[in-house]
Amino acid sequence: MINEGIGEYEADDIRKIVTRILQDLGNPEPPLSLAHVRALLDLNIGYYSTANTTLLQDVAARMKVAGKQVLQRPMLLVEAVTKAKLSALWVPDTKRILIDEAVPKPKHRWIEGHEVGHSVIPWHREFLFGDNEYTLDPVCHAIVEAEANYTASQLLFLQQRFSQEARDGSLEFKAINAISKRFGNTLTTTFWRMVEDRDPDSPVFGMVTAHPHYPEIGTGEDGKSIRYFIRSRAFRERFGGVVPEAAYALIQRNATRRKRGPVFDATDVLPNSNGEQCEFRLExxxxxxxxxxxGVFVRIKPSMVIQF
Known part of the structure; x- marks a missing residue:
């Protein structure tokens, strides 16, 4: 789903890996069964609790890379998971995906797809338990996570199958809700994929934010109102100067006080890279x-010319 920050060659390799997996599964119809994926890849799944650390301690005690014990102090893994607030982890030695049981059930599918991504990307194994300066670098970590997310997106949305079906309908939340049910994914992940991949040649942006009138809805743990700013390829190319705050200002200007369901349907403007005011349809x-x-690009607004 998130392809910004991923190298072209890495993205191509990931697509080839996913293509092979889907072919081995017989190019299944949506929704993709992750149980079938786990069976194909010989992966196991389990659940852990930070309140009961027995499972994590056992995993840490058994954790080896190239036959070498990774952690002499099993509690270090428990401390690391708790401190980083990890939702899940992949344990290569036992080919096991572990998910925090406190995570809401609707999020498990994406999380599992993400961890499958770590398990099938060959170059990820060396990063997961490394302790050198490169593997601990925040930029490197962000790239590795983006690659796992991209793999999850390619899997759960059956690569181009989703884009092809999405283009048959209009870009509106009624259609997003329908196709999310068809592919078995959450509304948010489907929304993200619709913005990025339904029509990459059309300037489209998406935002996951707090509600301007009800900050308790959507405000991130860091207290920020803007959680994600999603952009199609054409939007990045033609509206590169638009920062998240500028797009959120449109939401603040148009949001009604409805707390559930449709909040607003409006038109507003953003400047493109040439400084031209462009009209967007917002929902x-x-x-x-x-x-x-x-927000979907509609047209460049005509310049007002005053004649004397």
């Missing part, structure tokens, strides 16, 4: 957890 929906808003 916003609240799922009670956050505000999801997309």
């Amino acid at each position: 916003s929906f609240c799922n009670t957890h956050a505000l999801l808003t997309f």
Whole structure:
């Protein structure tokens, strides 16, 4: 789903890996069964609790890379998971995906797809338990996570199958909701994929934010109102100067006080890279957890010419 920050060659390799997996599964119809994926890849799944650390301690005690014990103090893994607030982890030695049981069930599918990504990307194994300066570098970590997310997106949305079906309908939340059910994915992940990949040649942006009138809805743990700013390829190319705050200002200007379902449907303007004012069709929906808003380019507004 998130392809910004991923190298062209890495993205191509990931697509080839996913293509092979889907072919080995017989190019299944949506929704993709992750149980079938785990069976194909010989992966196991389990659940852990930070309140009961027995499982994590056992995993840490058994954790080896190239036959060498990784952690002499199993509690270090427990401390690391707790401190980093990890939702899940992949344990290569036992080919096991572990998910925090406190994570809401609707999020498990994406999280599992993400960890499958770590398991099938060959170059990820060396990063997961490394301790050198490169593997601990925040930029490197962000790239590795983006690659796992991209793999999850390619898997769960069956690569181009989703884009092809999405283009058959209009970009609106009614259609997003319908196709999310068909592919078995959450509204938020489907919304993200619709913005990025339904029509990459059309300037489209999406935002996952707090509700301007109800900060308790959607505000991140860091206290920020803007959680994600999603952009199609054409938007990045033609509206590169638009910062997240400028797009969120449109939401603040148009948001109604509805707390659930459709929040507003409006038109507003953003400047393109040439400084021209461009009209966008906006639609916003609240799922009670956050505000999801997309904007679709309509036209460049004609310049006003005053004649004397």
